[in-house]
Amino acid sequence: GENVExxxxxxxVQEGDxxxxxxxxxxxxxNYFPWYKQxxxxxxxxxxxxxxxxxxxxxxxxxxxxxKTAKHFSLHIxxxxxxxxxxxxxxxxxxTASKLTxxxxxxxxxxx
Amino acid sequence: GAVVSQHPSxxxxxxxxxxxxxxxxxxxxxxxxxxxxxxxKQSLMLMATSNEGSKATYEQGVEKDKFLINHASLxxxxxxxxxxHPEDSSFYICSARGxxxxxxxxxxxxxxxxxx
Numbered sequence: 676g677e678n679v680e681x682x683x684x685x686x687x688v689q690e691g692d693x694x695x696x697x698x699x700x701x702x703x704x705x706n707y708f709p710w711y712k713q714x715x716x717x718x719x720x721x722x723x724x725x726x727x728x729x730x731x732x733x734x735x736x737x738x739x740x741x742x743k744t745a746k747h748f749s750l751h752i753x754x755x756x757x758x759x760x761x762x763x764x765x766x767x768x769x770x771t772a773s774k775l776t777x778x779x780x781x782x783x784x785x786x787x
Numbered sequence: 788g789a790v791v792s793q794h795p796s797x798x799x800x801x802x803x804x805x806x807x808x809x810x811x812x813x814x815x816x817x818x819x820x821x822x823x824x825x826x827x828k829q830s831l832m833l834m835a836t837s838n839e840g841s842k843a844t845y846e847q848g849v850e851k852d853k854f855l856i857n858h859a860s861l862x863x864x865x866x867x868x869x870x871x872h873p874e875d876s877s878f879y880i881c882s883a884r885g886x887x888x889x890x891x892x893x894x895x896x897x898x899x900x901x902x903x
Contacts, residue, residue, distance in 0.1 A: 707890040716897075721891060724890070773819055774836055
């Protein structure tokens with residue numbers, strides 16, 4: 676089955692700096708890669724996603740890049756703000772199933 | 788759009804009793820719903836995939852007789868934890884995927900179960 680690894684597990688940045696979170700996946704059939712933000716005690720919220728036919732996608736301060744050959748994808752947050760502090764999960768959807776396999780999560784702390 | 792609700796938001800029950808958790812898609816029809824379990828400071832672990840009108844598909848290691856899933860309509864799936872034990876205490880979250888060729892999953896707010 677699919678295996679998703681995520682790094683780093685914790686990340687602390689100063690407000691205004693950029694944050695990068697990286698994930699690798701194992702199943703070359705995976706074709707959909709969402710990123711979720713989860714605040715403490717709340718539901719995961721989809722913040723951006725990318726499909727395998729696209730190499731990069733951007734939405735304001737958030738961008739995701741995908742390298743299919745290397746089987747890794749990354750989340751980039753620019754001009755970080757304190758409200759960006761949360762746990763971020765990457766996920767991959769194997770092409771043969773509709774379920775998602777999640778990474779282990781990255782706790783992002785944006786300090787003033 | 789794409790709102791998913793869950794009820795109850797938290798529940799405390801005694802060992803040996805059963806607890807039912809509801810997951811509803813409020814503004815779209817969900818052909819597929821997913822049930823996850825999340826321990827503190829850990830990732831989401833998929834328990835089962837629920838398709839409307841058919842039996843749920845359970846992940847390896849998840850006891851189907853303990854975690855009963857029913858997806859009776861396109862807007863409602865239920866998870867019943869039977870004969871609950873303290874080790875079943877966890878945060879249970881559902882997600883729903885809409886009809887058609889779509890990959891996006893939208894999560895409910897979760898249910899915190901505490902078994903005493």
